Amino acid sequence: MTTTGRVVAWAAGVVALGLIGVAVFVDLDSGDRVASVVGAVVGLAVAAYTFVGPFGTSGRRIRAGRGATVIDGDVSGSAVGRGAKVVGPPTAPRTGPRRSRRSDDDVRVGPESKVVLGDVTDSALGDESERR
Template sequence: MTIWGRPALWALAVVAGAGAAALTGVAVWVDLDTADRVASVCGAILALVGLVVSLAALTCSAQGDTPDISVGSGGLVILDDVDRTAIGEGSEVVGSLSTARPATGRSTGRLKLRVSKGGKFFRGVVRDSAIGYNSKRRES
């Protein structure tokens, strides 16, 4: 949760509680017809506020959400699907190659990437692979 998220949720809870108490007070001390009208107006205003908030969320830039990935020496990062793959020193994949159509990679967008010497980074679908020192792929 962002730094302002928790206080905003508490403020929203307090405002909602105060609104419910105010509508209850109008219903008790004025009359039910007036409370109905006030609740209708409040509901319409809240619907418009919700529309504005949802449109703002849709149009916000996601630049702050850029992933920061660091791969150290000997490290491995695979940013999408892995299928029929052995990972590690001396690993081995035995069997016929997959006949299934490769899935399309879902990883889109920008990222900050640092790969040290000896590190490995894969972005996309990794299928029927042996990754690592002394690793091999062979038919059965």
Template structure:
């Protein structure tokens, strides 16, 4: 969540709680005709606010703001998936039997909208099972 979303949600919860208290007070201490009118205005206002929030959320989703940003520094390794039985990093070695075959259809993921891979970096956007990544790394089977 961005830095302003959490306080905005708390403010909305406080305002909603105050609104419920006011509606209950009008229903108890006022007449039912007034409570009915206040509840109608409050319901229409809440519906309009919900419409605005949903349109804003849909517009932001279409721009790709919901994805992660992956930035790999020099000689870094970033993997967005499984890395079982892999030799990762400079000079690493793994001796293990091959991993079982993945299930049909694979793993579906949402890919990040921005990836930066600097000089000497390795970025794998998916599964890196049974791999050797990095300088002088070695993956062997017994």
């Protein structure tokens, strides 16, 4: 379980115990009203999290299965796949900022996968590929 999952589980447990305490030690009607307010607040929090995403992370989430090829960035003059070849004059170097993997990127790939996070220029990716 992730740290966020543990925090959510503990918070849910504390809220549940608090609602039970209100119902038992105060009265059932007050417990009902408190539960309604807590339910509304939790519903809004879940909706905001779903809409906005995890707070404090700006990284990308990349998933790829077995044998996948993932390229995240500009691709120019490239051939992808078994036996692919790139021929012709090289592409002019790209100017401007480059994309690369950041520490908050969440990248998970299967076995035999190829992942390029950044700019790809004049490349051949895959088995038996070559650049001429």
